[in-house]
Amino acid sequence: MTQSPISRPVGPRGHPRRKIRPIPAVQRRKEIYFAFKWRWVVLIILLIPMGSYLSWLDIQVREQFEGKRWALPARVYASPLEIYSGMSLSPSVLLEELEAIGYRKAFQLLEPGEYLRQNNEVFVMLRAFKFWDATDPARTVRIQFNRDQVENIHELRPDRQLALIRLEPRLIGKIYPTHNEDRVLVKYEEVPDLLVKALIAMEDRSFFEHYGISMRGVMRASVENIKAGDVVQGGSTITQQLIKNLFLNSEKTFKRKVNEALMALLLEWHYSKEQILEAYLNEVFLGQDGNRAIHGMGMGARFYFNRPLEELTLPQMALLVSLIRGASYYNPRLHPDRAIERRDRVLDLMVEQNMIKREEAETAKFEKLGVMEKPTHSVFPYPAFVELVRRQLRQDYREEDLRSEGLQVFSTLNIGLQKQAEQVFVKGLKKLERTNRSTRGLEGALIITGSENGEVLAMVNGKNPHYHGFNRPLDAVRQIGSLIKPAVYLAALENPRAYNLATLLDDSPYQWQDRQTKETWKPQNYDFRSHGQVPLVNALAYSYNLATVRLGMELGLEKVRATVQKMGVERQVRAYPSLLLGSIGLSPLEVTQMYQTIASGGFKVPVRAIREVLNHEGTPLQRYPLSVEQSFDSAPIFLLSYALQQAVRRGTGRKVAESLSTELILAGKTGTTNDYKDSWFAGFDSNLLTVTWVGRDDNKPMGLSGGSGAMVIWGDLMKSISPSAYPPTTPNRIEWRTVSIGGQRTQIPFAY
Numbered sequence: 001m002t003q004s005p006i007s008r009p010v011g012p013r014g015h016p017r018r019k020i021r022p023i024p025a026v027q028r029r030k031e032i033y034f035a036f037k038w039r040w041v042v043l044i045i046l047l048i049p050m051g052s053y054l055s056w057l058d059i060q061v062r063e064q065f066e067g068k069r070w071a072l073p074a075r076v077y078a079s080p081l082e083i084y085s086g087m088s089l090s091p092s093v094l095l096e097e098l099e100a101i102g103y104r105k106a107f108q109l110l111e112p113g114e115y116l117r118q119n120n121e122v123f124v125m126l127r128a129f130k131f132w133d134a135t136d137p138a139r140t141v142r143i144q145f146n147r148d149q150v151e152n153i154h155e156l157r158p159d160r161q162l163a164l165i166r167l168e169p170r171l172i173g174k175i176y177p178t179h180n181e182d183r184v185l186v187k188y189e190e191v192p193d194l195l196v197k198a199l200i201a202m203e204d205r206s207f208f209e210h211y212g213i214s215m216r217g218v219m220r221a222s223v224e225n226i227k228a229g230d231v232v233q234g235g236s237t238i239t240q241q242l243i244k245n246l247f248l249n250s251e252k253t254f255k256r257k258v259n260e261a262l263m264a265l266l267l268e269w270h271y272s273k274e275q276i277l278e279a280y281l282n283e284v285f286l287g288q289d290g291n292r293a294i295h296g297m298g299m300g301a302r303f304y305f306n307r308p309l310e311e312l313t314l315p316q317m318a319l320l321v322s323l324i325r326g327a328s329y330y331n332p333r334l335h336p337d338r339a340i341e342r343r344d345r346v347l348d349l350m351v352e353q354n355m356i357k358r359e360e361a362e363t364a365k366f367e368k369l370g371v372m373e374k375p376t377h378s379v380f381p382y383p384a385f386v387e388l389v390r391r392q393l394r395q396d397y398r399e400e401d402l403r404s405e406g407l408q409v410f411s412t413l414n415i416g417l418q419k420q421a422e423q424v425f426v427k428g429l430k431k432l433e434r435t436n437r438s439t440r441g442l443e444g445a446l447i448i449t450g451s452e453n454g455e456v457l458a459m460v461n462g463k464n465p466h467y468h469g470f471n472r473p474l475d476a477v478r479q480i481g482s483l484i485k486p487a488v489y490l491a492a493l494e495n496p497r498a499y500n501l502a503t504l505l506d507d508s509p510y511q512w513q514d515r516q517t518k519e520t521w522k523p524q525n526y527d528f529r530s531h532g533q534v535p536l537v538n539a540l541a542y543s544y545n546l547a548t549v550r551l552g553m554e555l556g557l558e559k560v561r562a563t564v565q566k567m568g569v570e571r572q573v574r575a576y577p578s579l580l581l582g583s584i585g586l587s588p589l590e591v592t593q594m595y596q597t598i599a600s601g602g603f604k605v606p607v608r609a610i611r612e613v614l615n616h617e618g619t620p621l622q623r624y625p626l627s628v629e630q631s632f633d634s635a636p637i638f639l640l641s642y643a644l645q646q647a648v649r650r651g652t653g654r655k656v657a658e659s660l661s662t663e664l665i666l667a668g669k670t671g672t673t674n675d676y677k678d679s680w681f682a683g684f685d686s687n688l689l690t691v692t693w694v695g696r697d698d699n700k701p702m703g704l705s706g707g708s709g710a711m712v713i714w715g716d717l718m719k720s721i722s723p724s725a726y727p728p729t730t731p732n733r734i735e736w737r738t739v740s741i742g743g744q745r746t747q748i749p750f751a752y
Contacts, residue, residue, distance in 0.1 A: 054262065061266045064246060069279065070295075071177035072185065072406025072616055076389050077169035078413040079457075079611070080131070083143065083150060084164040090148040091122055093416070098124065100415075101170050102306040112138045113311050120145045123156075127308070129168040132410055132612030132620060141165060170415060173386035175393075175402045180291050184298035185406070185616060186309055188278040194356070195297065195309070195317040196277065201349040202321050204238040208273055212239045212264035239264040242280045286320065287327045289375050294327075304332065304371045314356070315364040318346040319371075332371045339369060383468045384461035385413055388589070388609045391474070396613075396622055406616030411609050412455035417721065421446055421458040422465050424720050428713035429463055429694070438703045444694040445472040445588040446713070451689050453626050454596050454605035470697065473588045478678045478695060480591055481582040482543045482706065483671035484564070486598060486640055488552045488580055489540050491563040493636035496751040501537040501639055502739050507547035508532065512577050521577055523549050526672070526705075535741050537748065540643045541651030543670065545581055552580035566631045568593040568604050582671060591682060592691045598640060598667075599684040601728075602632035634731040635751040641667050641728060642749055648683065652707050656715035665727055666718070670706030677701050679709030683718075685725030690714055 081097050083089065098115050103124070106114040112127040121144050128138040141162065144151040153162040176182065200207050206214050214237050236244070243263045267276060285293065286300040294303045300320050301309040312320070322342035323330050332339035347361040380386060389411050393402055401407070429442045446460040459473050470476070492499040508530045511522045525531070525545045539547035552560050557575035564573050564584070573584055586594070593607045606627050613622040644667035648657050652670045660666070664685065671680030679694040679702070692710040696702050702709075734749045741748065 054266075057259070057263055058266050060247065061243075061263050062270060065267065065271065065279070069246065070183060070185070070282065071179070071181065071404035073177060073182055074175040074393075074402050074405070074407040074409055075171055076173040076175070076386055076409045076411055078172045078411060078415050080166040080169040081415070082164060082166045083153060085150055085152050087150050088148060089145075089150050091117060091120070091145050094122055094143065097167060097170075097415070101168055102302075102308075104307075109140060111311060113307065126165065127168060130614075130618040131166075132614060136166065136168075139165075169410065171380075172382050172411070172413060172415075173380045173389070175390060176292065177403045179293070181293045181295050182289075182299055183282060183294075183296040184302060184309075185282050185296070186278075186298040188274045188281075190310060191278075191281055191297065192310060192312065192317060194314055195281075195312070195321070197355040198318050198321040198346055198350055199238070199277075199281070199324075201353050201355055202346050203241070203324060205353060207238050207277075210237060210268075212266075212268035213237060213261050236260075237264065238280050239267055239276055242276060242283060243267060245283050245285070246279070284324055285327055286323050287331065303375050306372050313364075313367070313370075314360065315343060315347070315367040316370055318350075318364065319343045319369060322346050332369045333373075336369055343369075379466075381466045382413065382418065382459070384465065384471050384473055385411070385418075385456070385459045385609065387471050388456065388459065388474060392608065392610055393613070407621070408614040408616065408618070409610060410612045410614075412450075412457060412611055413459075413609070414457040417448060418458040418460075420720050421448060421460050421717060424717045425460045425692075425713055426463055426465070428716055432694070432704065432709060432712070436703055438701075441696050441698070442694060442702060443472060443697050444692065444710070444713075445476060446690065446692045446717075447473050447588050447592045449592060449596060449599075449607055449689045451596075451599040451684050451687055452601075452605070454600070454607045455611075456607060456609045457688070472693070475587060476693065476695075476697075477585045477587050478693065478699075479582055479673045480584060480586050480680060481671035481673040481678060482545075483591060483594075483669055483680050483682055484579065484582040484584060485540060485543060485548050486644065486669060487564045487567060487594075488548055488555070488560055489536065489643065490567075490598075490632065490636060490640050491555050491559050492536070492551055493639045493751070494563075494632065496635070499536060500750050501535065501643060501748050502741065502750075503536045504533045505536055505539045505544075505547040506532075506550050507534050507539065507544045508550075510546050510549050512553075523581060537643045537646055538651075538742060540640075541646040543647070543652050549577065549580050553577065564594070566604075567595075567597045568606075568631075582673065588691050588693045591680070591693075592689065595682045595684065595689055595691060597631055598637060598644070599689040600628075602630060602634050602637035604629045604631040633733075635733040638728065638731050638734055639749055639751060644669055653681075653683075653711055655707065656711055656718075659715060660718055664718070664723065665725055668711070668714070670711055672705040672707075675701040676703050676705060679704040679711075680706050681710035681714045683711075683714050685723055686728060687723055687725050688721075690717060 095115070095117065103113050103115050106116050109116060109123055109125045112125045115122060115124045121142055123140065123142050125140045126136070126138060129136050140156045142154045142156060144154070153165055155162050174182065206216060240260050243260050247263060282296040282298065284297070285295055287294040287303060289303065294300060297320055298309050301307050301312055304320070305312065305316055319332060319339060322339065322345070329335065330339045330342045344365050347364055350356045351358050351361045389409060390402065393409065425444070425446045429444060433439050433442055443462040445462065447456065448458040449456050461472050511520055513520045523545050526543065530546055531544060534544060534547055557577065557579065560580065561573045561575045569586065569590060571586065571590065573579065576583065589607065596607055597604050608624060610624045612620065612624065615621055645665060647653055648666045648668045653668055666683055666685050668681060668683030672678070677695060677699055680692070682691045684690065692714050694704060694709040694713070730749070733751055735752060736747045737750050738745055738747050
């Protein structure tokens with residue numbers, strides 16, 4: 001029976017109720033699975049870019065941390081001071097050198113880097129140092145003096161005599177990265193334990209417990225800062241600070257803070273706490289020196305205390321740590337009161353955290369800051385020489401490598417000889433200016449090399465050799481005048497059948513006409529006189545122009561030009577008659593290379609300023625051995641050197657020779673250019689070759705010849721350094737004969 005519509009159930013609005021049919025279980029499971037599936041799809045879609053971003057961050061962290069994190073400046077060192085029994089060295093000079101390399105005067109030797117003097121004895125605790133050939137150990141030595149001479153060297157432990165010791169070399173220059181950051185890398189195991197404790201106490205006391213970020217640290221720092229009314233602690237962990245310094249900038253945005261936290265977690269995931277601390281200790285910014293930024297504890301120790309990191313005292317370590325939060329604000333040189341207050345706060349925190357005893361902290365607080373008045377190595381005193389090193393390095397290294405790889409460059413510079421050369425040269429220029437009013441504005445250059453090995457031992461650039469500017473030894477290209485003459489005579493003496501020292505040369509008037517321009521060249525002697533027939537040795541000793549020109553034209557200009565280049569001149573030389581009197585323009589360094597071949601006995605020895613190059617870890621990279629190529633036979637070189645000895649003894653250099661010891665065997669040649677614009681002298685013995693140039697930067701006449709200018713300075717230098725040269729060895733093909741020279745019977749060498 002069908003139910004009446006009136007009796008059907010109705011809804012609240014009078015509509016008939018629909019009969020709810022149950023959803024089948026299978027269909028219900030499908031709907032739930034469908035909804036669940038899409039939630040996962042959405043979640044995966046969201047996680048893919050997040051995962052990709054984390055993966056990208058992870059790659060950035062690992063590549064930067066495992067790769068080259070810092071651009072390290074190349075460091076250039078002078079030649080180390082070698083001390084041996086019998087050497088000429090005064091105690092005062094030794095103490096000056098020790099002070100220059102950061103040694104401290106002490107009343108009792110307790111640690112490396114200290115010295116004390118007792119009468120004629122100097123006690124030194126030498127630091128260990130890794131040279132290019134060996135690592136010299138730390139040791140305590142006693143150096144006894146007899147006036148200004150080393151009598152003996154004695155090592156105290158073990159008790160034994162030493163033949164020789166060498167001090168660590170002085171740092172004389174750096175080649176900085178483009179952004180001028182300066183740092184000395186230190187390894188974690190080299191860092192004093194107290195420095196690590198001070199850092200942890202001040203910057204991140206839970207460093208060894210957290211995983212990169214620390215909410216407890218943020219809360220604790222906030223409380224401490226509120227109590228102190230100042231920012232005395234930071235909320236970022238050491239890991240976060242390192243991330244910010246290495247990877248991020250200092251902008252205060254939410255994105256940067258998120259990146260900082262994520263990268264800190266990743267860094268902690270991949271690397272140990274010790275690795276992170278080591279990186280932080282090398283990265284942290286500790287001060288500014290002009291345009292040079294001081295980074296890392298290793299460089300900070302040198303910059304403020306002139307000490308290696310391992311020699312710092314507790315208050316000094318606390319001071320370095322105190323600079324992390326504000327190197328400029330707490331600068332101990334500018335704001336000592338702030339620095340002391342901040343340092344003492346570090347010490348108090350170390351006591352609170354049971355890292356040191358209260359007594360140690362109080363004792364440390366009584367210590368002065370101990371900061372050097374002026375930072376060391378901010379302005380290096382030998383820019384001309386360092387530029388020579390840099391140019392020679394470019395032959396083997398890219399500029400990018402010089403600025404970033406932290407190369408250790410051991411140079412040939414002799415600090416003692418450099419100082420003497422500077423004093424003599426500057427004093428000599430001023431004396432020449434006082435002598436003649438027309439010589440105002442004098443400048444010049446001086447280069448000293450080892451006669452046999454070509455090592456540049458000293459280089460002086462003008463009246464202000466310590467200032468950067470025009471590098472005259474390398475770049476002042478001037479005509480060399482009579483300095484060219486030894487090349488003419490050497491070309492002749494290479495043919496012993498035709499020429500010897502007694503060969504008569506014609507010193508009569510001479511003229512030459514250019515076929516194209518029809519111009520006539522009429523050279524003259526310095527004294528405007530001709531001297532007739534003169535022996536070859538006298539023609540060179542007295543620098544006769546006419547005899548030289550006639551000899552050169554007889555030999556042929558091409559022969560002379562080839563001889564000049566065999567002597568080491570790489571610049572293009574044009575074969576004109578005026579070449580015979582020095583119309584070629586060379587720099588003092590090029591002249592030095594030319595005369596180096598004579599001084600070394602006929603061997604072409606490249607003038608060099610570098611001995612060894614190591615990487616920043618001390619591994620040898622490039623050796624710079626003595627490179628020798630025989631350019632001339634020893635016999636004609638010996639004859640030429642003899643003639644140049646006569647030039648000093650009785651020729652153009654006789655005025656200077658009168659003031660020097662007659663036992664010295666010195667050879668040399670003056671050079672003067674037209675209108676007295678340039679004054680040259682090149683002199684050598686068995687040990688040293690010295691080239692001196694005097695002139696004006698504007699190339700105007702100054703009224704000085706080679707004998708009245710450059711040679712005078714050279715003579716003063718010889719008196720200052722008191723050279724102890726030995727006689728040159730006579731080659732096998734040389735015999736001595738007695739002949740008449742200038743009406744006098746004398747023995748001279750002949751080649752056969």
